[in-house]
Amino acid sequence: xxxxxxxxxxxxxxxxxxxxxxxxxxxxxxxxxxxxxxxxxxxxxxxxxxxxxxxxxxxxxxxxxxxxxxxxxxxxxxxxxxxxxxxxxxxxxxxxxxxxxxxxxxxxxxxxxxxxxxxxxxxxxxxxxxxxxxxxxxxxxxxxxxxxxxxxxxxxxxxxxxxxxxxxxxxxxxxxxxxxxxxxxxxxxxxxxxxxxxxxxxxxxxxxxxxxxxxxxxxxxxxxxxxxxxxxxxxxxxxxxxxxxxxxxxxxxxxxxxxxxxxxxxxxxxxxxxxxxxxxxxxxxxxxxxxxxxxxxxxxxxxxxxxxxxxxxxxxxxxxxxxxxxxxxxxxxxxxxxxxxxxxxxxxxxxxxxxxxxxxxxxxxxxxxxxxxxxxxxxxxxxxxxxxxxxxxxxxxxxxxxxxxxxxxxxxxxxxxxxxxxxxxxxxxxxxxxxxxxxxxxxxxxxxxxxxxxxxxxxxxxxxxxxxxxxxxxxxxxxxxxxxxxxxxxxxxxxxxxxxxxxxxxxxxxxxxxxxxxxxxxxxxxxxxxxxxxxxxxxxxxxxxxxxxxxxxxxxxxxxxxxxxxxxxxxxxxxxxxxxxxxxxxxxxxxxxxxxxxxxxxxxxxxxxxxxxxxxxxxxxxxxxxxxxxxxxxxxxxxxxxxxxxxxxxxxxxxxxx
Amino acid sequence: xxxxxxxxxxxxxxxxxxxxxxxxxxxxxxxxxxxxxxxxxxxxxxxxxxxxxxxxxxxxxxxxxxxxxxxxxxxxxxxxxxxxxxxxxxxxxxxxxxxxxxxxxxxxxxxxxxxxxxxxxxxxxxxxxxxxxxxxxxxxxxxxxxxxxxxxxxxxxxxxxxxxxxxxxxxxxxxxxxxxxxxxxxxxxxxxxxxxxxxxxxxxxxxxxxxxxxxxxxxxxxxxxxxxxxxxxxxxxxxxxxxxxxxxxxxxxx
Numbered sequence: 001x002x003x004x005x006x007x008x009x010x011x012x013x014x015x016x017x018x019x020x021x022x023x024x025x026x027x028x029x030x031x032x033x034x035x036x037x038x039x040x041x042x043x044x045x046x047x048x049x050x051x052x053x054x055x056x057x058x059x060x061x062x063x064x065x066x067x068x069x070x071x072x073x074x075x076x077x078x079x080x081x082x083x084x085x086x087x088x089x090x091x092x093x094x095x096x097x098x099x100x101x102x103x104x105x106x107x108x109x110x111x112x113x114x115x116x117x118x119x120x121x122x123x124x125x126x127x128x129x130x131x132x133x134x135x136x137x138x139x140x141x142x143x144x145x146x147x148x149x150x151x152x153x154x155x156x157x158x159x160x161x162x163x164x165x166x167x168x169x170x171x172x173x174x175x176x177x178x179x180x181x182x183x184x185x186x187x188x189x190x191x192x193x194x195x196x197x198x199x200x201x202x203x204x205x206x207x208x209x210x211x212x213x214x215x216x217x218x219x220x221x222x223x224x225x226x227x228x229x230x231x232x233x234x235x236x237x238x239x240x241x242x243x244x245x246x247x248x249x250x251x252x253x254x255x256x257x258x259x260x261x262x263x264x265x266x267x268x269x270x271x272x273x274x275x276x277x278x279x280x281x282x283x284x285x286x287x288x289x290x291x292x293x294x295x296x297x298x299x300x301x302x303x304x305x306x307x308x309x310x311x312x313x314x315x316x317x318x319x320x321x322x323x324x325x326x327x328x329x330x331x332x333x334x335x336x337x338x339x340x341x342x343x344x345x346x347x348x349x350x351x352x353x354x355x356x357x358x359x360x361x362x363x364x365x366x367x368x369x370x371x372x373x374x375x376x377x378x379x380x381x382x383x384x385x386x387x388x389x390x391x392x393x394x395x396x397x398x399x400x401x402x403x404x405x406x407x408x409x410x411x412x413x414x415x416x417x418x419x420x421x422x423x424x425x426x427x428x429x430x431x432x433x434x435x436x437x438x439x440x441x442x443x444x445x446x447x448x449x450x451x452x453x454x455x456x457x458x459x460x461x462x463x464x465x466x467x468x469x470x471x472x473x474x475x476x477x478x479x480x481x482x483x484x485x486x487x488x489x490x491x492x493x494x495x496x497x498x499x500x501x502x503x504x505x506x507x508x509x510x511x512x513x514x515x516x517x518x519x520x521x522x523x524x525x526x527x528x529x530x531x532x533x534x535x536x537x538x539x540x541x542x543x544x545x546x547x548x549x550x551x552x553x554x555x556x557x558x559x560x561x562x563x564x565x566x567x568x569x570x571x572x573x574x575x576x577x578x579x580x581x582x583x584x585x586x587x588x589x590x591x592x593x594x595x596x597x598x599x600x601x602x603x604x605x606x607x608x609x610x611x612x613x614x615x616x617x618x619x620x621x622x623x624x625x626x627x628x629x630x631x632x633x634x635x636x637x638x639x640x641x642x643x644x645x646x647x648x649x650x651x652x653x654x655x656x657x658x
Numbered sequence: 659x660x661x662x663x664x665x666x667x668x669x670x671x672x673x674x675x676x677x678x679x680x681x682x683x684x685x686x687x688x689x690x691x692x693x694x695x696x697x698x699x700x701x702x703x704x705x706x707x708x709x710x711x712x713x714x715x716x717x718x719x720x721x722x723x724x725x726x727x728x729x730x731x732x733x734x735x736x737x738x739x740x741x742x743x744x745x746x747x748x749x750x751x752x753x754x755x756x757x758x759x760x761x762x763x764x765x766x767x768x769x770x771x772x773x774x775x776x777x778x779x780x781x782x783x784x785x786x787x788x789x790x791x792x793x794x795x796x797x798x799x800x801x802x803x804x805x806x807x808x809x810x811x812x813x814x815x816x817x818x819x820x821x822x823x824x825x826x827x828x829x830x831x832x833x834x835x836x837x838x839x840x841x842x843x844x845x846x847x848x849x850x851x852x853x854x855x856x857x858x859x860x861x862x863x864x865x866x867x868x869x870x871x872x873x874x875x876x877x878x879x880x881x882x883x884x885x886x887x888x889x890x891x892x893x894x895x896x897x898x899x900x901x902x903x904x905x906x907x908x909x910x911x912x
Binding site: 133 | 674675691693694695697698701702704705707708709711712713714716718719720721722723724725726727728741743744748749750752773774777779780781783784787788789791792793794795796797798799800801802803804806807808809810813816817820821823824847848851853854
């Protein structure tokens with residue numbers, strides 16, 4: 001029933017063979033075909049630009065005031081590519097292998113191999129667009145290392161890589177707007193998919209400035225709407241990041257894949273109080289140069305700099321000597337939680353560990369710089385000063401951000417960090433062509449489930465977003481649209497559009513007329529608390545069952561007691577939020593159901609009942625070597641479909657970073 | 659870092675939509691923690707307003723980590739408030755003390771119409787980019803990234819210019835509402851790179867023409883833009899833009 005449409009043949013030939021035999025649409029016909037793209041982050045902007053260049057008539061939508069604001073912009077550390085510019089043993093196969101292993105063997109081999117193949121094209125494309133990647137003195141591209149790998153394959157632009165890549169894609173998109181190939185709808189939010197004869201044929205969206213509902217037709221609809229980390233309320237996502245577009249698609253028949261696979265990022269600035277609205281990431285690239293530690297003594301009252309070297313526990317280096325501070329994110333997060341739970345946490349809340357740069361300031365950067373400048377026998381102070389200059393160039397914006405938020409200078413004292421929700425590997429189920437289980441409806445980037453299994457490696461989200469948008473969808477979409485060239489644009493007076501708009505309007509009216517007592521924000525916070533406590537870094541059957549009941553109760557409360565001020569036909573941010581939170585509540589329930597069903601630990605999904613003797617995630621390949629693809633059947637009612645994962649090239653083993 | 663709490667008076671611009679006149683409203687907030695961000699203080703105020711059955715204040719914000727460029731408050735007469743090189747979302751309440759009165763307005767510029775309360779329409783920036791803020795290269799025909807060596811210093815300068823987040827603080831700070839810092843950052847980013855060279859003349863002419871068409875004022879080099887830019891985009895970019903513009907205007911075939 002679930003056909004993933006993986007092409008036959010050897011793994012390394014599949015994508016080439018596919019491209020060689022895929023159906024094409026001639027340029028004259030492309031002009032007659034309309035494509036809707038929801039979301040303008042890396043996946044959406046790159047898809048809009050690439051499809052516009054091909055000549056399709058593209059309509060792109062974002063809820064922000066400009067496509068340049070999409071949350072891809074906040075990605076910090078870098079983008080992976082198997083260029084092997086460092087001559088350190090990288091290859092397409094190794095990037096493929098690292099990604100599958102990093103994902104704890106829960107991703108589809110064929111998709112991941114394709115991702116690794118096109119990774120090299122992405123870097124070339126971005127350089128051609130003028131993305132200012134970091135360079136060596138010889139003028140060539142520089143690399144840094146990231147977690148879960150032993151090669152340096154991450155391309156970067158200081159701590160603003162996402163910004164620079166997104167602006168590259170945004171500029172390419174705006175160029176197509178200028179050429180008339182793309183029409184941009186900003187401050188618009190998609191509120192439903194319109195299906196006609198089983199195919200996605202358009203969307204209903206709300207103009208967030210006027211509050212009016214609009215109908216838009218497309219021969220195909222592409223969702224590029226990002227992840228759903230904000231279901232936890234506190235996450236590193238932007239305030240507006242939401243699941244609504246993906247959730248509406250799910251309710252229209254698109255299966256939701258592995259919803260419980262959430263990435264908790266190990267290095268974020270810790271929570272300070274109830275007022276907190278979001279959490280801020282400190283890039284994984286900092287783990288290149290920072291060493292993570294806690295005091296060896298419980299509840300040590302001393303300041304970090306007063307604790308001598310031999311009284312510090314560099315627990316990642318101790319537990320994982322081969323990868324040290326560069327273990328994958330799920331492993332690093334759990335290790336931090338383990339230390340804090342055991343009473344070794346630092347800071348006022350004791351829910352933090354240190355990320356310390358002093359060692360590398362002196363030894364790595366200071367000494368190298370002193371050598372370059374010919375300073376003999378430099379003293380400690382000189383080394384620190386020289387080291388700081390280098391670190392400032394590499395990570396200056398991150399250090400500044402840390403200081404603004406915490407009021408502490410991380411060049412002088414170690415950063416305090418703690419894990420936080422960051423990325424969602426789960427998402428809409430898609431086949432090899434990125435089509436969901438609804439014909440003509442596609443999902444790209446973080447909003448699909450496809451490439452990262454149960455845990456994403458650092459610097460791979462940017463790679464996937466751009467791979468899907470620039471290099472995959474231009475081929476796979478043509479394969480579908482080639483059979484649609486005879487379909488005339490369907491007028492939006494068609495009854496399917498009328499009915500869909502009415503359903504959206506009814507729901508908005510219902511929300512506005514509850515006129516209860518509780519704010520959207522307070523209900524969202526409560527949902528987040530349930531999710532974080534019972535479906536967060538560690539999960540167990542009893543907690544998940546409780547969470548499901550609590551979420552169902554919260555849903556009732558939301559629909560009977562939420563208060564949304566203002567009116568429908570005007571700009572109304574509270575109404576926008578209410579629409580999103582209502583969907584998050586439903587999603588939260590499904591995530592807990594999925595987490596309960598998957599009675600194994602894998603990657604970021606850690607079931608306490610399933611761990612090895614030394615506390616590592618223990619998979620059960622005999623029972624769970626599948627993608628959970630949940631089919632929406634009705635209110636709180638889902639059916640589980642399974643896509644079996646067949647590993648033909650890689651042999652799944654217990655992940656080992658020791 | 660010592661933490662403390664404070665009570666504040668806020669005078670905030672309220673405006674229902676672009677067609678009606680707005681005015682200042684006064685609000686009071688209590689027990690604001692010095693650890694909060696400025697926008698979290700607004701969250702507290704809005705939560706309070708919802709509970710009182712009043713309409714909350716609309717403001718633009720998204721990433722809350724100083725990179726998306728969406729937040730845009732004019733705080734005590736200065737875009738993004740008192741801290742140097744900081745967006746509104748990264749401004750923290752440590753910058754204020756108990757008993758302070760804080761005045762908050764939207765960006766003020768004819769080219770940025772107020773949509774509601776503190777939210778303005780910055781679509782003009784997108785249209786300026788459409789006029790030429792890109793390199794015309796279609797997907798799929800790029801050469802190997804390392805075939806184009808770029809002098810590190812040039813690459814670093816291009817990166818510094820490309821750090822612009824398009825928030826519009828430069829326009830809000832300028833007495834002429836000029837968009838020169840924004841435009842010059844993009845012109846510089848692309849002109850400094852060899853990939854941007856083939857289009858450098860048409861790019862600068864077209865972007866400036868669009869900037870004028872959008873109604874932004876002229877630049878008189880007072881430097882107010884640079885002083886408030888959260889990404890510390892340098893005034894040197896404007897000098898570079900002027901050079902590019904003169905060169906292009908003198909040599910282009912009409």
